[in-house]
Amino acid sequence: MAAKFETDFGQVLPPPRSQQGVTGWVRANLLSTWYNGVLTVMSAAVLGAALWVGVRWLIFDSDWTVIGTLGGQLVIGQYNIESACPGQNCFWRPQVSLLLVTALLGMAWRVAGGGLTKRIAIGVAVAVSAFALLPYSMERMGMDVRLLLLANLLVLGVGWAIGRYTPLGTARWATVSAVGVFVVIVLLLRGVPGIPGLEPVSVIYWGGLMLNLLLAVAGITLSLPIGVALALGRRSRLPVVKVLCITFIEIFRGVPLITLLLMSQVLVPLAFPEDFPQNSLFRAAVVITLFSSAYMAENIRGGLQALDPGQAEAARALGLPGWQTMFLISLPQAIRNVIPAIVGQFISLFKDTSLVYIIGVLDVVEFGRAFIQGNTEYLASAKELYIFLALVFWVFTYGMSYVSRRIEQHLGVGER
Amino acid sequence: MSVAWRKVGFVVAALVALGLAGCGSGLSEEDVEERAEARAQEIASQMVEEQKMASGDGMMMAESGDRLRLVRERGKVICASRNDVPGYGYLDPSSGSNVGFDIDLCHALAAAVLGDPNAIEIRLITAAERGPTIQSGEVDMLVRTVTWTTSRDSQWGNYAQTMFYDGQGFMVRKDLGLSSALDLKGASVCVTQGTTTELNLQDFSNQNSLDIEALTFEDTDAVLAAYEGGQCDAFTNDRSQLAALGTALENRSDHVILPETISEEPLGPVVPHGDDQWFDIVKTVMGILIYSEAYSVTSDSVPTVKTGSTKVDRLFGLEGAFGQESLGLSQTVAQDVIRAVGNYGEIYDRNLGSGGINLPRENGRNALWANAPCTDCPKGGQIYAAPLR
Amino acid sequence: MATVLRSLTYRGIPVWRHVKVIQWAIQIVSGIAVVALVVWFFSNIGNAIQERDIPYGFGFLDREYQTPIGQHFLPYESSDTFLYAFVVAFTNTLIVSVVGVVLATGLGILIGVARMSSNWIVSKVSLAYIEFFRNVPLLVQLFFWFYIVLALPPVREGYVVADRLYVNNSGLTIPGVSASSLAAALAWLGLATIAVVAAVVTYRWLAGREIRTGAASYPLLVGCATAVVIGLIGWVAVGAVSGGAPFTPSIPEPEGAFGRISGGFTVAGGLVALLAGLVMYTAAFIAEIVRAGIQSVGRGQSEAARALGLSGMGVLRHVTFPQALRVIVPPLISQYLNLTKNSSLAGAIGYSDLTNIAKTMTQTAPAVSIFLLIMVIYLALSLTYSLIGNLYNRAIRF
Numbered sequence A: 001m002a003a004k005f006e007t008d009f010g011q012v013l014p015p016p017r018s019q020q021g022v023t024g025w026v027r028a029n030l031l032s033t034w035y036n037g038v039l040t041v042m043s044a045a046v047l048g049a050a051l052w053v054g055v056r057w058l059i060f061d062s063d064w065t066v067i068g069t070l071g072g073q074l075v076i077g078q079y080n081i082e083s084a085c086p087g088q089n090c091f092w093r094p095q096v097s098l099l100l101v102t103a104l105l106g107m108a109w110r111v112a113g114g115g116l117t118k119r120i121a122i123g124v125a126v127a128v129s130a131f132a133l134l135p136y137s138m139e140r141m142g143m144d145v146r147l148l149l150l151a152n153l154l155v156l157g158v159g160w161a162i163g164r165y166t167p168l169g170t171a172r173w174a175t176v177s178a179v180g181v182f183v184v185i186v187l188l189l190r191g192v193p194g195i196p197g198l199e200p201v202s203v204i205y206w207g208g209l210m211l212n213l214l215l216a217v218a219g220i221t222l223s224l225p226i227g228v229a230l231a232l233g234r235r236s237r238l239p240v241v242k243v244l245c246i247t248f249i250e251i252f253r254g255v256p257l258i259t260l261l262l263m264s265q266v267l268v269p270l271a272f273p274e275d276f277p278q279n280s281l282f283r284a285a286v287v288i289t290l291f292s293s294a295y296m297a298e299n300i301r302g303g304l305q306a307l308d309p310g311q312a313e314a315a316r317a318l319g320l321p322g323w324q325t326m327f328l329i330s331l332p333q334a335i336r337n338v339i340p341a342i343v344g345q346f347i348s349l350f351k352d353t354s355l356v357y358i359i360g361v362l363d364v365v366e367f368g369r370a371f372i373q374g375n376t377e378y379l380a381s382a383k384e385l386y387i388f389l390a391l392v393f394w395v396f397t398y399g400m401s402y403v404s405r406r407i408e409q410h411l412g413v414g415e416r
Numbered sequence B: 001m002s003v004a005w006r007k008v009g010f011v012v013a014a015l016v017a018l019g020l021a022g023c024g025s026g027l028s029e030e031d032v033e034e035r036a037e038a039r040a041q042e043i044a045s046q047m048v049e050e051q052k053m054a055s056g057d058g059m060m061m062a063e064s065g066d067r068l069r070l071v072r073e074r075g076k077v078i079c080a081s082r083n084d085v086p087g088y089g090y091l092d093p094s095s096g097s098n099v100g101f102d103i104d105l106c107h108a109l110a111a112a113v114l115g116d117p118n119a120i121e122i123r124l125i126t127a128a129e130r131g132p133t134i135q136s137g138e139v140d141m142l143v144r145t146v147t148w149t150t151s152r153d154s155q156w157g158n159y160a161q162t163m164f165y166d167g168q169g170f171m172v173r174k175d176l177g178l179s180s181a182l183d184l185k186g187a188s189v190c191v192t193q194g195t196t197t198e199l200n201l202q203d204f205s206n207q208n209s210l211d212i213e214a215l216t217f218e219d220t221d222a223v224l225a226a227y228e229g230g231q232c233d234a235f236t237n238d239r240s241q242l243a244a245l246g247t248a249l250e251n252r253s254d255h256v257i258l259p260e261t262i263s264e265e266p267l268g269p270v271v272p273h274g275d276d277q278w279f280d281i282v283k284t285v286m287g288i289l290i291y292s293e294a295y296s297v298t299s300d301s302v303p304t305v306k307t308g309s310t311k312v313d314r315l316f317g318l319e320g321a322f323g324q325e326s327l328g329l330s331q332t333v334a335q336d337v338i339r340a341v342g343n344y345g346e347i348y349d350r351n352l353g354s355g356g357i358n359l360p361r362e363n364g365r366n367a368l369w370a371n372a373p374c375t376d377c378p379k380g381g382q383i384y385a386a387p388l389r
Numbered sequence C: 001m002a003t004v005l006r007s008l009t010y011r012g013i014p015v016w017r018h019v020k021v022i023q024w025a026i027q028i029v030s031g032i033a034v035v036a037l038v039v040w041f042f043s044n045i046g047n048a049i050q051e052r053d054i055p056y057g058f059g060f061l062d063r064e065y066q067t068p069i070g071q072h073f074l075p076y077e078s079s080d081t082f083l084y085a086f087v088v089a090f091t092n093t094l095i096v097s098v099v100g101v102v103l104a105t106g107l108g109i110l111i112g113v114a115r116m117s118s119n120w121i122v123s124k125v126s127l128a129y130i131e132f133f134r135n136v137p138l139l140v141q142l143f144f145w146f147y148i149v150l151a152l153p154p155v156r157e158g159y160v161v162a163d164r165l166y167v168n169n170s171g172l173t174i175p176g177v178s179a180s181s182l183a184a185a186l187a188w189l190g191l192a193t194i195a196v197v198a199a200v201v202t203y204r205w206l207a208g209r210e211i212r213t214g215a216a217s218y219p220l221l222v223g224c225a226t227a228v229v230i231g232l233i234g235w236v237a238v239g240a241v242s243g244g245a246p247f248t249p250s251i252p253e254p255e256g257a258f259g260r261i262s263g264g265f266t267v268a269g270g271l272v273a274l275l276a277g278l279v280m281y282t283a284a285f286i287a288e289i290v291r292a293g294i295q296s297v298g299r300g301q302s303e304a305a306r307a308l309g310l311s312g313m314g315v316l317r318h319v320t321f322p323q324a325l326r327v328i329v330p331p332l333i334s335q336y337l338n339l340t341k342n343s344s345l346a347g348a349i350g351y352s353d354l355t356n357i358a359k360t361m362t363q364t365a366p367a368v369s370i371f372l373l374i375m376v377i378y379l380a381l382s383l384t385y386s387l388i389g390n391l392y393n394r395a396i397r398f
Helices: A021-029 A034-061 A065-070 A092-112 A116-133 A143-165 A171-190 A208-234 A239-254 A257-266 A280-306 A309-317 A322-337 A339-359 A364-374 A376-411 B003-017 B029-048 B066-074 B101-114 B127-136 B150-155 B197-207 B220-228 B239-246 B276-294 B310-315 B333-341 B344-351 C002-007 C019-051 C082-115 C120-135 C138-150 C182-213 C219-242 C269-296 C299-307 C312-349 C354-361 C367-396
Strands: B077-081 B089-091 B120-124 B157-159 B164-166 B168-173 B188-192 B213-217 B234-238 B255-257 B265-267 B270-272 C159-161 C165-168 C171-174 C176-179 C247-250 C253-255 C260-262 C265-268
Touching: A034 C120, A065 A364, A065 A376, A092 A116, A092 A143, A092 A171, A116 A143, A116 A376, A171 A208, A208 A239, A208 A280, A208 A339, A208 A364, A239 A280, A239 C019, A239 C312, A239 C367, A257 A280, A257 A339, A257 B127, A257 C312, A257 C367, A280 A322, A280 A339, A280 C312, A309 A322, A322 A339, A339 A364, A339 A376, A339 C120, A339 C269, A364 A376, A364 B089, A364 B220, A376 B220, A376 B239, A376 C120, A376 C138, B066 B101, B066 B276, B077 B101, B077 B127, B089 B101, B101 B120, B101 B276, B101 B333, B101 B344, B127 B150, B127 B270, B127 C367, B150 B157, B164 B239, B168 B197, B168 B239, B188 B197, B188 B220, B197 B213, B197 B234, B213 B220, B213 C312, B220 B234, B220 B239, B220 C138, B234 B239, B239 B255, B270 B276, B276 B310, B276 B333, B276 B344, C082 C120, C082 C269, C082 C312, C082 C354, C082 C367, C120 C269, C138 C269, C138 C312, C171 C269, C176 C182, C182 C219, C265 C269, C269 C312, C299 C312, C312 C354, C312 C367, C354 C367
Parallel strands: B077 B120, B188 B213, B188 B234
Antiparallel strands: B157 B270, B164 B265, B168 B234, B168 B255, C159 C165, C165 C171, C171 C265, C176 C247, C253 C260
């Protein structure tokens, strides 16, 4: 009888054919139940139809000359036109700004020790320098422009070397340099009176994608800390602070950004004396940042709310003072919980930067829009233009959500 | 303190208070009066010591002559305009600069008062901002296809000179077989938001009880797409714009512009209220453009020595004067202006005519009055300015 | 001196070192500072408005608007006042907001759950959906739907089903009702509300009795009957007073030389495109929120539920989702606000929402006042959403 229970361990049977290879994968992932099968077929049909229509339009009906005509103007807007930069050529200022960013990325690559940062840094440098090879005539796109674009590859290496061989290669110094680079870029673009070659360029000529990116970077870096402060204020036990924070959050969250920007343009200047120096772009940047902070505050509040109160209690029991409990225990966990929401807000902010057309500056969307409105021969190319702009935004925002997902994985969100 | 202001105060308070203050934000009447008095004194003392203006942004001008002084100190003329209307103000495809009929008028003004046609700053504004912008005096001139109406003239600023006569019309599909806009009974009409176009359409519909249904879009590309897709039966705009947009239609010959013109749209530059000298300067510069064309002087043929023709010599400062000095302009201001931007006809051709949106001018309202076959002919154009003498 | 100082104590601690005192001092100072700043700001604006002769005030609200409004759910004539035009515009925005919120929530939850499906293609399609719709600017998406709607045949060549249903690129028209007069319609609607409330009360009462006594009392039937009876009586009564039925059926039919559909209930093409765009866009964000919410529920929970024998759907419905709601609700409300505010892009594709109409109004009325007004209206709408959301949030908190 005993022999009946003997198993030959030496012979491991392979899983049945139906669970192996392509068939097995299809069965397990696509057809596990009847409704899964239906879903699979329906999804495939929708995808197929969309692809069919899209590809046909792309091949037969689309005309992309409008993008070629706009070219570099989509990147810097009117920054280099005659009335912005009288008697000189200002194109090098945005380009040097770009080089500084690349150098910073190179440094970050070294400091973060490869991985995602490395891929982003190399990707950006390669993509940017690839623009040097665009098939424009030398008159439209001179050798100087092309060389400065190619220099990004070199500068990436320089940045990496700075991180490797100088004492600046620590996370702390990298952060300081990032802030420094931002300030230098703003100074470079704005110009300094009295220095030849660096004549001031009025902010009304700042434009193109450059403007969207500047506003987004400033907004993103500032809205997170302000949002944290507001969220803490809203949860504070001090009634006045609480009421102030709630009022601020609800007002800024409750009104469309476009209305806020309009008000900042029409009403706010009236509050200051007539000879007070006004800067419409600065006002817009402040409004966008505050608007985003209000949303950020609510996201972070959601994260704090989901936190087990035991965490803070344990920290207090260990003798940590209140602020340390908050900044070392509660906040990191709260922020971790709501990374998707925070990144979603960053994405919104980046897309919202295109609303600055309200103050009369030409960001990348407005430049394209105004161009086709005013030049009727391109009016029929509206579809191509908007699809191209969507693609441009998509590249940046997808990048953000990709990084966010990698960070989530790294922190193990949803695994615990 | 008027009732209306109390209402503003109330709304503002409701906005900001929300459990904060609850009280009104306004000041008491005495406060306002006190402030106004203090303000008046301040202005007076400033004027005594010949106020120095560091930055012109947002400066409010009240006295004749101040504006010219301010512009010269600032070194550039600020014009409020736009960049998305074919012909009038648009982005140049090769350089991305602002160009167009309206922009050229700004160049002409800069050439006249500063001697440098490029010393301009174009401030791009939306239709809703036109009034507040010129009222606050933060710009020197508003040239943004603004229709001259009496209420705007009284509230916004002074209309200097009509530089273009436009009027609103309709475009429809040929196969509808319409011969008049009065046949549009029950039609759906696409219209661009932000100008008097919508109001004129409603007036026209009411007057003729046409019961027109209006579809309002923000941008012309959407209007055009909706019209071509058949969402509306007609679209309406100023006739110059209809002509320009016609080129964007897939098949222009399938569409016709109906004969009716349902509104008067005299367009031209506007200057802020309060500075008569500046108002006169702008009028004079516009006159220079018009009379140069009448005398057939183009940017290439600007005379620098006497030509023998008294009128031409006076215009170009070679003999006599037409009031340049009292306006604070140089004797040869016309030479600067015409050399920089050309005469009215050249500006028209470059932007609205063959070089631009191809709007015919011969025998139309925008031909020169001076070019009419005889002085009293009823058929002459309407472009006319005060004689320069 | 020392005695004076000693007397300045609060519960044994010197006043200036007591936490409570310091906190209150800081609060009062900061509160006063903020209020002062706000007052200074707005009084400056007030002065400037007067000095620079900028038109302001709200007298225009009583004037006739005299401008066309494309689509309107409330009856509108160009001789109506600005104030009433504001009401019409607000209704247009409100309808988009409410319908959009409902649809976006449904679609968002669906996509969010599908994102975590075990079906590979479903999960990847949801991921693609989220990454596409979330990352492409809304305006571009609105144009996309605008062109899709335009691809439908124009009104004279549109689809007609049984002479009752009209589908074309100007909109979708179905038979509807038209009110004979505003007063009669409102009166009957009031009575109908009472009827529904009475029906619910009856239903509850009878259902409660059934549970208590066990006697069959047909709560559903009686409840419905109550509503119908009160509604009918109201109909007849209102009809008798106003001399005609409060509502008459309205059958759509083409009219005039241009074949525009008149009568019936029309959902305009612009509204369809706007709703499609807003719902698809917001659903992508909601899907991510739902996913984050579900993931925030510990794995052990769903494993335990599975061990207890619940089906996949059952785990989601009875265990995971109710717990996830706590993390979901606050950001979800933000999305509702976003949807409402994003509807202000409607002007681009020809739907007459509040912002679109307000921009037109600035042609004939002071811009500053109009923008203040729409700010207040949006704020009120948002605060209502926030309030409802926060009440719900409180109800489901730990």
